[in-house]
Amino acid sequence: EAGVTQFPSHSVIEKGQTVTLRCDPISGHDNLYWYRRVMGKEIKFLLHFVKESKQDESGMPNNRFLAERTGGTYSTLKVQPAELEDSGVYFCASSFGLFNTEAFFGQGTRLTVV
Amino acid sequence: AQSVSQHNHHVILSEAASLELGCNYSYGGTVNLFWYVQYPGQHLQLLLKYFSGDPLVKGIKGFEAEFIKSKFSFNLRKPSVQWSDTAEYFCAVTRSSNTGKLIFGQGTTLQVKP
Numbered sequence: 001e002a003g004v005t006q007f008p009s010h011s012v013i014e015k016g017q018t019v020t021l022r023c024d025p026i027s028g029h030d031n032l033y034w035y036r037r038v039m040g041k042e043i044k045f046l047l048h049f050v051k052e053s054k055q056d057e058s059g060m061p062n063n064r065f066l067a068e069r070t071g072g073t074y075s076t077l078k079v080q081p082a083e084l085e086d087s088g089v090y091f092c093a094s095s096f097g098l099f100n101t102e103a104f105f106g107q108g109t110r111l112t113v114v
Numbered sequence: 115a116q117s118v119s120q121h122n123h124h125v126i127l128s129e130a131a132s133l134e135l136g137c138n139y140s141y142g143g144t145v146n147l148f149w150y151v152q153y154p155g156q157h158l159q160l161l162l163k164y165f166s167g168d169p170l171v172k173g174i175k176g177f178e179a180e181f182i183k184s185k186f187s188f189n190l191r192k193p194s195v196q197w198s199d200t201a202e203y204f205c206a207v208t209r210s211s212n213t214g215k216l217i218f219g220q221g222t223t224l225q226v227k228p
Contacts (some may be wrong), residue, residue, distance in 0.1 A: 100146060102163060108158075
């Protein structure tokens with residue numbers, strides 16, 4: 001069974017540019033989460049999809065971040081325009097249920113904004 | 115503020131030494147507790163989890179953790195570490211009142227010297 005996959009694994013962009021990160025969850029997992037780890041800090045929650053609906057987007061830093069999950073399958077996270085402080089590792093995770101369940105993580109996308 | 119705290123940011127051990135990584139959380143109510151590990155160049159993977167029942171849980175690769183409710187702790191242990199245990203370890207919590215999102219500690223980097 002394929003795990004959670006993220007693309008790209010690395011991205012280096014200039015300040016002001018746009019970047020789109022993609023996450024393919026495990027098939028059948030309705031729940032999809034985005035997390036971010038800024039260097040030296042803890043991994044922080046960004047948002048949660050249940051199928052195609054945003055269940056909780058309380059962790060999104062600002063309106064430069066836009067997440068979508070069309071059709072309830074893969075998800076994209078777009079940063080437009082990117083700022084230096086957006087640099088970090090973006091993780092995606094998926095799970096079958098909400099509580100008493102395990103989340104499976106992708107390998108992460110390392111975003112560097114220069 | 116409510117949070118998850120890992121006591122050590124960087125631990126260096128020799129092979130065969132015993133390991134204990136501390137984790138405390140500050141949430142009331144029902145929680146699920148996790149330890150995740152990230153080996154160099156790999157994705158986050160689950161070491162072990164506690165949902166309910168026996169507070170001493172065993173995970174993969176000889177790791178175990180003990181949930182002590184009165185101390186709000188979930189410390190990770192391994193009697194004898196190996197060089198291959200070199201990795202970053204994350205304690206995380208989900209709460210029954212939220213949507214399954216993980217709240218992470220800061221992470222502990224473990225370096226095992228051969």
